[in-house]
Amino acid sequence: MSVEAGLFMLEVAVSLNVEPLGVLFHALIFFAVVAVFAQCLVKPLARVRDARRQATVARQERAAAFVAEAEVLEAQHKQMMTAARQAAAAEREILRQQGMSEAAEIMHTARGKSLELFQRAQATFAGQLAAARKVLEVDTQTFVQIIAERLMERELKKNADESLGQVTPLRPAASGKSH
Secondary structure, three states, X not given: OOHHHHHHHHHHHHHXXXXXXXXXXXXXXXXXXXXXXXXXXXXXXXXXHHHHHHHHHHHHHHHXXXXXXXXXXXXXXXXXXXXXXXXXXXXXXXXXXXXXXHHHHHHHHHHHHHHXXXXXXXXXXXXXXXXXXXXXXXXXXXXXXXXXXXHHHHHHHXXXXXXXXOOOOOOOOOOOOOO
């Protein structure tokens, strides 16, 4: 305690009609209680406060380290994702190329088979056409002969009727073949 504070207390005691020794004794007791209080309560609380502050600082440092580690892991993850996307794009392109070549091969095979089928159909058609022509040729000659015979019959009948002076109407031709 400073001398000025002690003198101030002494003046207060004199003005209040209190014994100076009693004031001094009370002041000593007060300062003793304050000193004990400081030793028993304030210093332990200060130590707790300092320990908490140090723990908080340590946690903040660990948090900063975790954030830095997270940023590194995030950067690595982004690199891995980029590499995976590039690999997937390359694989997709390979599969697309394989699909295109397989499609071209299938189209080539299909064209070859369709051409072969067309040629077989064309050969079959040509054979059927030749057979139909033979049948039609025979039928044509038969019809030509029948028509020629009927025309000749009509001419003969017409000539015979003219010579007799009678004109007879022509009959419609009978359906069916006659040999």
